[in-house]
Amino acid sequence: xxxxxxxxxxxxxxxxxxxxxxxxxxxxxxxxxxxxxxxxxxxxxxxxxxxxxxxxxxxxxxxxxxxxxxxxxxxxxxxxxxxxxxxxxxxxxxxxxxxxxxxxxxxxxxxxxxxxxxxxxxxxxxxxxxxxxxxxxxxxxxxxxxxxxxxxxxxxxxxxxxxxxxxxxxxxxxxxxxxxxxxxxxxxxxxxxxxxxxxxxxxxxxxxxxxxxxxxxxxxxxxxxxxxxxxxxxxxxxxxxxxxxxxxxxxxxxxxxxxxxxxxxxxxxxxxxxxxxxxxxxxxxxxxxxxxxxxxxxxxxxxxxxxxxxxxxxxxxxxxxxxxxxxxxxxxxxxxxxxxxxxxxxxxxxxxxxxxxxxxxxxxxxxxxxxxxxxxxxxxxxxxxxxxxxxxxxxxxxxxxxxxxxxxxxxxxxxxxxxxxxxxxx
Numbered sequence: 048x049x050x051x052x053x054x055x056x057x058x059x060x061x062x063x064x065x066x067x068x069x070x071x072x073x074x075x076x077x078x079x080x081x082x083x084x085x086x087x088x089x090x091x092x093x094x095x096x097x098x099x100x101x102x103x104x105x106x107x108x109x110x111x112x113x114x115x116x117x118x119x120x121x122x123x124x125x126x127x128x129x130x131x132x133x134x135x136x137x138x139x140x141x142x143x144x145x146x147x148x149x150x151x152x153x154x155x156x157x158x159x160x161x162x163x164x165x166x167x168x169x170x171x172x173x174x175x176x177x178x179x180x181x182x183x184x185x186x187x188x189x190x191x192x193x194x195x196x197x198x199x200x201x202x203x204x205x206x207x208x209x210x211x212x213x214x215x216x217x218x219x220x221x222x223x224x225x226x227x228x229x230x231x232x233x234x235x236x237x238x239x240x241x242x243x244x245x246x247x248x249x250x251x252x253x254x255x256x257x258x259x260x261x262x263x264x265x266x267x268x269x270x271x272x273x274x275x276x277x278x279x280x281x282x283x284x285x286x287x288x289x290x291x292x293x294x295x296x297x298x299x300x301x302x303x304x305x306x307x308x309x310x311x312x313x314x315x316x317x318x319x320x321x322x323x324x325x326x327x328x329x330x331x332x333x334x335x336x337x338x339x340x341x342x343x344x345x346x347x348x349x350x351x352x353x354x355x356x357x358x359x360x361x362x363x364x365x366x367x368x369x370x371x372x373x374x375x376x377x378x379x380x381x382x383x384x385x386x387x388x389x390x391x392x393x394x395x396x397x398x399x400x401x402x403x404x405x406x407x408x409x410x411x412x413x414x415x416x417x418x419x420x421x422x423x424x425x426x427x428x429x430x431x432x433x434x435x436x437x438x439x440x441x442x443x444x445x446x447x448x449x450x451x452x453x454x455x456x457x458x459x460x461x462x463x464x465x466x467x468x469x470x471x472x473x
Contacts, residue, residue: 075350075352075381076100076381077354077379078100078379078380078381079097079099079100079378079469080097080098080378081095081096081097081377081454081469082095082096082097082377083095083096083374083375084373084374084375085372085373085374093117094115094116094117095114095115095117095120095471096113096115096116096120097114097115097120097469098112098113099469103130105130105134107134109127111126112125119403120471122144124141124143125142125151126139126140127139127155133167135161137160137162138158138159138160138161139158139161140157140158141155141156141157142154142155142156154177155177156176157175157176158177158182159172159173159174159175160175164192166192168192168196169190170191171188174186174187174188183208185206186204187206188201188203189201189202189204190202195225199222199225200222203218203220204218205218215238218237218238219235219238220237220243221234221235222234222236230251231250231252232248233248233251234247235247244269246267247264247266247267248264248267249262249264250263250265254283258281260281261280261281262278262281263275263277263278264276264277264278274299275297275299275305276296277295278305279292279293279294280292284315286315288319289313291313292310292311292313293310294307294308294309294310309328310326311324311325312327321347322347322348323347324345324347325342325343325344325345326342326343327339327341327342328342339363339365340362340363340364341363343361343362343363343373344361344363344370345358346359357377357453358374358375358376359372360374360376361373377453379456381425399412400470404470404472404473405472405473406447406448407446407447408444408446408447410445411445411459421459422445422459424457424458426453426455432450432455434446434447452473453471453472454469454471455471457470
């Protein structure tokens with residue numbers, strides 16, 4: 048179940064948040080996400096994580112800051128991205144939050160360097176880590192392409208610290224085949240003693256409109272043949288959107304055939320954006336897809352700019368006979384401020400805001416004095432929210448009992464600068 052959910056989130060990540068190239072934006076810029084899950088046995092929301100994004104003047108993702116926690120969010124890591132003149136990602140640096148010094152590490156703890164071919168496709172990613180001496184190789188990812196710039200091979204190496212060379216031990220290799228520009232197969236290999244040996248394979252077939260229709264996964268038996276393992280079948284509407292996805296497992300013992308396992312049912316709103324996904328599992332007795340304890344309901348909501356604003360993932364409760372909370376993901380957007388150098392995300396040690404997440408009130412403190420500051424609150428589509436507050440020289444109390452749960456942003460304007468801080472209402 049968890050892997051199926053991860054698959055959905057991975058697809059969304061690829062569609063909306065890939066940092067490898069600059070993304071075109073109109074009025075809205077994604078500045079943060081917030082995720083949490085519900086634990087039924089404790090009857091409470093538990094683990095949370097959040098990511099804050101910044102952008103450069105070209106619209107490329109400049110940095111991400113990751114937060115994690117249970118009762119409250121704490122900074123854990125930061126990524127800084129660098130780009131070439133073609134807006135291609137060339138360097139990704141990783142920093143960690145030093146709890147002892149309450150600040151970010153002075154230098155990156157690891158980094159990844161990207162290289163491209165003339166067709167603007169990634170040919171290598173070199174990952175390194177830093178120790179007390181300097182930078183050391185960690186892993187390397189290499190791609191090979193044909194004349195049409197189709198990726199035909201992918202290699203994943205690890206660095207051997209003893210021989211001080213790239214090693215095939217633990218190395219993974221994948222090869223790809225195409226018909227024109229459509230990928231028809233992927234074969235994965237693992238290194239065994241002194242050679243690559245096949246491990247699994249995926250075959251892809253398409254409908255008359257060129258849409259992916261069937262994906263079949265096979266496993267190599269280690270001797271001389273492939274064995275069917277899993278299959279996905281996709282159905283589309285007239286707009287070319289996936290409306291149904293059926294999953295099968297191959298029964299090699301009894302049926303000697305494909306056995307229906309699960310179904311994703313996708314529905315769309317009037318603007319052709321996905322608004323709901325229902326996951327159900329095949330029941331062999333009733334020969335149907337009942338809504339039962341294994342079922343999931345995933346609802347997608349959008350702001351007025353048609354940007355994804357929330358994902359509510361619920362699972363079916365057999366006692367109440369309804370879908371109940373499981374996971375929530377919030378997406379926060381801000382009006383395009385990439386060219387406004389004065390607006391930036393507040394550094395953690397400039398102001399103290401607590402509690403965050405909050406319930407009935409928030410307290411904002413600063414050693415520099417904030418009584419004369421201009422403070423206002425916006426929701427996830429940039430609308431200003433009316434709030435009540437009490438101001439003192441170094442402290443402001445904001446009363447938030449009337450707010451709905453979700454993500455908000457505090458805007459603080461001082462004489463010298465403007466600051467932005469994400470806060471979460473539980």
